[in-house]
Amino acid sequence: MNDATEAAAEAAGTEEAEATPIKARKNGLYPALSDELAEVMKSGWADTERRDLAPAEQSAYAAKRRAALSARFPGDRLVIPAGSLKTRANDTEYPFRASSEYVHLTGDQTQDAVLVLEPRGDGGHDATAYLLPRSDRGNGEFWLDGQGELWVGRRHSLAEAEALLGLATRDVRKAADELALAADERPAPTRIVRSYDAGLEAVLAEHTTRHGDEELRVFLSELRLVKDEWEVGQLQAACDATTKGFTDVVRELAQAVASSERWIEGTFYRRARVEGNDIGYGSICAAGPHATTLHWVRNDGEVRPGELLLLDAGVETHTLYTADVTRTLPIDGSFNALQRRIYDAVYDAQEAGIAAVRPGARYRDFHEAAQQVLTERLVEWGLVEGPVERVLELGLQRRWTLHGTGHMLGLDVHDCAQARTEAYVDCELEAGMVLTVEPGLYFQADDLTVPEEYRGIGVRIEDDILVTADGSRNLSAALPRSASEVEAWMAGLTG
Ligand code: GLY
Ligand code: MN
Numbered sequence: 487m488n489d490a491t492e493a494a495a496e497a498a499g500t501e502e503a504e505a506t507p508i509k510a511r512k513n514g515l516y517p518a519l520s521d522e523l524a525e526v527m528k529s530g531w532a533d534t535e536r537r538d539l540a541p542a543e544q545s546a547y548a549a550k551r552r553a554a555l556s557a558r559f560p561g562d563r564l565v566i567p568a569g570s571l572k573t574r575a576n577d578t579e580y581p582f583r584a585s586s587e588y589v590h591l592t593g594d595q596t597q598d599a600v601l602v603l604e605p606r607g608d609g610g611h612d613a614t615a616y617l618l619p620r621s622d623r624g625n626g627e628f629w630l631d632g633q634g635e636l637w638v639g640r641r642h643s644l645a646e647a648e649a650l651l652g653l654a655t656r657d658v659r660k661a662a663d664e665l666a667l668a669a670d671e672r673p674a675p676t677r678i679v680r681s682y683d684a685g686l687e688a689v690l691a692e693h694t695t696r697h698g699d700e701e702l703r704v705f706l707s708e709l710r711l712v713k714d715e716w717e718v719g720q721l722q723a724a725c726d727a728t729t730k731g732f733t734d735v736v737r738e739l740a741q742a743v744a745s746s747e748r749w750i751e752g753t754f755y756r757r758a759r760v761e762g763n764d765i766g767y768g769s770i771c772a773a774g775p776h777a778t779t780l781h782w783v784r785n786d787g788e789v790r791p792g793e794l795l796l797l798d799a800g801v802e803t804h805t806l807y808t809a810d811v812t813r814t815l816p817i818d819g820s821f822n823a824l825q826r827r828i829y830d831a832v833y834d835a836q837e838a839g840i841a842a843v844r845p846g847a848r849y850r851d852f853h854e855a856a857q858q859v860l861t862e863r864l865v866e867w868g869l870v871e872g873p874v875e876r877v878l879e880l881g882l883q884r885r886w887t888l889h890g891t892g893h894m895l896g897l898d899v900h901d902c903a904q905a906r907t908e909a910y911v912d913c914e915l916e917a918g919m920v921l922t923v924e925p926g927l928y929f930q931a932d933d934l935t936v937p938e939e940y941r942g943i944g945v946r947i948e949d950d951i952l953v954t955a956d957g958s959r960n961l962s963a964a965l966p967r968s969a970s971e972v973e974a975w976m977a978g979l980t981g
Contacts, residue, residue: 544593545652547716551591556611563676564603567683585682586897587706589806600661605674616658619644662689669693677702707904710896712918720807725961727761727801728809736979747771747785758801766808767899770798777944778928791818810899810922811962812948819976821969829969832945835859835925843951843958849913853891856925860887892922917955924948
């Protein structure tokens with residue numbers, strides 16, 4: 487597929503068309519167009535503006551988050567870009583996914599957009615979302631430009647977006663000039679979330695500092711540590727869709743055996759695209775010894791009866807909240823004795839971890855509780871010499887437990903990653919936090935320190951846990967977890 491030629495665009499060109507900096511026009515195969523066609527394309531289109539739009543559900547929540555941001559940085563100009571398309575090859579791009587910071591503060595997902603909080607004299611801010619407006623039909627942009635609506639689909643008009651977001655909107659093509667002018671006329675310390683919009687960073691370079699920008703990024707990461715009720719609902723929806731995806735995979739395991747791990751990846755992906763926006767991260771579809779490779783996303787291996795499938799996958803909702811769930815499934819429907827022994831150890835560790843999640847507990851507690859159980863089993867099985875306390879002190883169990891037992895979850899699979907240690911890893915849990923509890927045991931295929939029958943077995947069980955006022959709630963509890971429940975569930979689906 488190609489866009490119309492640059493020559494054609496120039497032929498249609500008014501001054502506005504030539505000045506349109508939306509995106510370099512692409513080369514194409516069409517001959518120059520006639521003046522008559524250019525003229526005919528300008529008119530004869532119905533008015534489709536919608537004037538009946540009410541604010542979207544999340545707009546009130548986004549407004550509260552902006553208020554918190556405003557209160558933290560009184561007097562500062564704050565710039566939060568959504569990011570832009572990334573080239574995949576030549577004139578094709580990766581699917582766009584707006585920055586989590588921008589989405590959290592606006593509820594919007596428009597590419598190239600930018601949120602600006604302009605400081606007011608009273609210490610508050612005026613918030614504006616700069617967005618790409620609807621394509622202008624008068625200058626041919628809508629059908630001659632690669633980002634014209636005829637190519638990429640209808641956008642909201644600025645007025646429609648304003649109604650939906652509950653936020654003032656302006657044309658994003660004016661953002662750089664308006665910010666430069668504001669910096670000149672109303673000097674103020676300025677902060678931008680870096681790495682999403684190099685153009686705006688350059689425009690604001692004289693007014694920003696690396697340290698100031700970092701403080702903004704850290705604050706926005708920490709602002710996401712406690713989820714509001716709407717976000718919890720989104721994460722529940724992500725988990726529910728993920729349950730359907732895992733169910734699809736179990737139903738199609740016979741096809742995966744006849745094909746490869748890719749069948750599993752594709753099966754889950756179909757559900758993610760139908761129920762939500764996408765997968766929230768690369769699905770790990772690891773059969774047999776691949777389960778011992780923590781981020782196995784190549785997914786090109788064989789799926790063999792008698793072995794285990796470690797499936798770590800999550801649906802990202804249309805609002806961009808993701809689940810992060812792992813189940814380790816016997817490919818032929820039943821665990822053998824050793825698989826079950828290892829599975830039960832991980833299950834018991836996860837139970838201990840989940841039991842340690844409650845308000846007021848330390849974030850580290852669930853990790854330590856899970857590591858304790860796993861280490862006890864490793865010592866009991868004779869894989870490492872005890873006592874357990876010595877193994878834990880030296881961290882020797884980590885040869886087989888490998889990773890931390892969980893992380894915050896939300897818009898990002900590893901959410902709140904820029905939060906300070908004292909706000910995250912060293913924090914006390916609070917109601918509204920959502921985190922994964924995901925212990926595992928992994929015996930590499932070439933690990934000569936364990937008996938041969940252990941080698942190539944990897945087990946992880948991962949659930950998404952909401953901290954509630956008096957304990958916790960497992961958002962992914964709809965998926966069976968214990969070995970017997972898993973076997974019964976699989977038999978019901980495949981039997
Ligand atoms: N689900 C992948 C991870 O947590 O790293
Ligand atoms: Mn995880």
